[in-house]
Amino acid sequence: MKIKRAFILLFAVLCLAAAAVWAGSGIKVSVDGAYISFTDAEPIISNGRTMVPVRAVFEAMGAEVDFNSKGTITGKKGNNKVELFLGSKYIISNGIPAAMDTAPVVIGSRAFVPARYIAEGFGYTVGWDSQSKTVSINSKGYAPAPVNSTPQTGNKNVKLHFIDVGQGDCTLIEDNGHYMLIDAGETEYGKTVVSYIKNMGITYIDYVIATHPHSDHIGGLDDVINTFDVKNVIMTREEAVTASFESLLDALEKSNASIIEAKPGNSYKLGLSSFRIIAPDKLDDDSNNNSIAIRLSYKNSSALLCGDAEKDEELYMVRSGENIASDVLKVNHHGSSGSSCAEFLNKVHPKYAVISVGKDNSYGHPSMNALSALNAIGAEIYRTDLNGNIVVTLTGSSASVSVSKSEADERTEKTLYNVVLNTNSKKVHLSGCDSVAKMSAKNKQIFSGSVEELIEKGYSACGSCRPF
Numbered sequence: 001m002k003i004k005r006a007f008i009l010l011f012a013v014l015c016l017a018a019a020a021v022w023a024g025s026g027i028k029v030s031v032d033g034a035y036i037s038f039t040d041a042e043p044i045i046s047n048g049r050t051m052v053p054v055r056a057v058f059e060a061m062g063a064e065v066d067f068n069s070k071g072t073i074t075g076k077k078g079n080n081k082v083e084l085f086l087g088s089k090y091i092i093s094n095g096i097p098a099a100m101d102t103a104p105v106v107i108g109s110r111a112f113v114p115a116r117y118i119a120e121g122f123g124y125t126v127g128w129d130s131q132s133k134t135v136s137i138n139s140k141g142y143a144p145a146p147v148n149s150t151p152q153t154g155n156k157n158v159k160l161h162f163i164d165v166g167q168g169d170c171t172l173i174e175d176n177g178h179y180m181l182i183d184a185g186e187t188e189y190g191k192t193v194v195s196y197i198k199n200m201g202i203t204y205i206d207y208v209i210a211t212h213p214h215s216d217h218i219g220g221l222d223d224v225i226n227t228f229d230v231k232n233v234i235m236t237r238e239e240a241v242t243a244s245f246e247s248l249l250d251a252l253e254k255s256n257a258s259i260i261e262a263k264p265g266n267s268y269k270l271g272l273s274s275f276r277i278i279a280p281d282k283l284d285d286d287s288n289n290n291s292i293a294i295r296l297s298y299k300n301s302s303a304l305l306c307g308d309a310e311k312d313e314e315l316y317m318v319r320s321g322e323n324i325a326s327d328v329l330k331v332n333h334h335g336s337s338g339s340s341c342a343e344f345l346n347k348v349h350p351k352y353a354v355i356s357v358g359k360d361n362s363y364g365h366p367s368m369n370a371l372s373a374l375n376a377i378g379a380e381i382y383r384t385d386l387n388g389n390i391v392v393t394l395t396g397s398s399a400s401v402s403v404s405k406s407e408a409d410e411r412t413e414k415t416l417y418n419v420v421l422n423t424n425s426k427k428v429h430l431s432g433c434d435s436v437a438k439m440s441a442k443n444k445q446i447f448s449g450s451v452e453e454l455i456e457k458g459y460s461a462c463g464s465c466r467p468f
């Protein structure tokens with residue numbers, strides 16, 4: 001059965017590749033004015049129809065895409081659903097079958113679909129400008145920019161997604177159709193990581209790095225390896241007799257991934273960026289100091305990620321002579337007090353520091369030491385416990401950060417229990433605050449409820465007891 005299926009797909013590839021006029025077609029596709037950056041497959045013309053790489057275009061319209069082994073391509077967006085079938089000239093658009101003049105094709109392992117039919121299935125209108133060779137896909141309410149405005153060129157940035165996995169580490173690097181995942185949090189976060197990656201429409205991962213065998217790093221990796229087509233896994237020779245390490249090995253055994261031993265000085269290309277292994281040079285008794293450290297660079301922007309490295313490994317990196325200066329640092333070991341030593345931070349000198357850390361964790365991470373050391377070098381600090389998922393963009397010349405929740409949101413979402421309101425001064429106090437004792441009884445009111453509600457009523461927090 002499997003062989004037959006593979007043969008059918010291969011057959012489709014060979015036949016239809018011949019009918020297609022190859023890339024370099026110079027066709028641009030915009031969705032609501034934003035040009036899609038086609039990194040590994042450009043639109044083609046087949047039988048006079050513009051065919052677009054399925055994933056890039058579906059994603060640009062905010063649709064989820066699923067491509068099964070029988071050659072069915074399903075795109076979903078809200079209540080709209082379109083289904084296409086490789087080699088078949090009909091489409092089921094929102095339950096209604098319709099004929100197309102071209103069939104979806106697979107060329108070089110990429111599926112191409114006729115742009116018009118899928119866009120219309122999602123309620124977009126489709127236009128074609130022959131002079132600029134642009135297919136413009138616009139949603140109903142979209143008003144195009146004036147013609148003389150400069151068109152946005154393709155987005156070629158490299159993004160680091162620091163996925164919030166509570167007390168653990170997980171970083172996904174997205175580089176123009178190429179992906180790398182460094183760690184995946186504890187076992188119970190495997191599903192969170194898988195769905196985050198799935199929501200981005202990703203089916204394969206070029207590199208997975210298991211920094212070191214602690215469960216807050218490798219716990220969720222088995223789910224990732226079992227779900228996605230992982231090409232390479234980079235790890236050290238360190239083993240652990242733990243359930244999470246065993247599950248990782250089981251997943252590796254079942255997968256087709258190649259295993260690469262981390263060796264300092266080795267470099268690998270991702271999409272437009274590349275990464276270099278900085279450490280470890282040898283294995284220590286302390287697993288944290290065996291963490292694989294990499295420096296990712298994209299033109300003149302860079303990021304350094306070193307797992308749970310502590311001072312010993314940090315000093316090794318400082319003395320190794322490797323370039324570790326970086327715009328972005330994933331703070332070592334969740335900001336523990338034994339990491340982020342001054343020699344290391346001075347050399348890295350990041351503009352942005354991201355701490356992956358669980359809310360109210362029992363380790364007391366991040367430590368005051370690490371936070372003040374980061375402050376001392378002027379780094380802007382982001383934390384997954386306060387900011388949720390954090391996305392850092394490397395532009396090639398600099399970096400920028402966006403977060404899924406701001407600290408302000410975090411504050412207003414908070415629920416307070418039995419705080420004391422001063423109805424006269426409109427201040428909120430913790431019951432133990434000195435000012436509560438001095439407050440006159442008629443102004444005093446006990447309150448439980450959300451901060452948001454208090455702010456709406458004009459209350460603010462006492463500056464000394466800081467109830468929120």
Ligand SMILES: [Zn+2]
Nearest residue numbers: 168214216308
């Ligand atoms: Zn850790």
Ligand SMILES: [Zn+2]
Nearest residue numbers: 214287288308
């Ligand atoms: Zn660790």
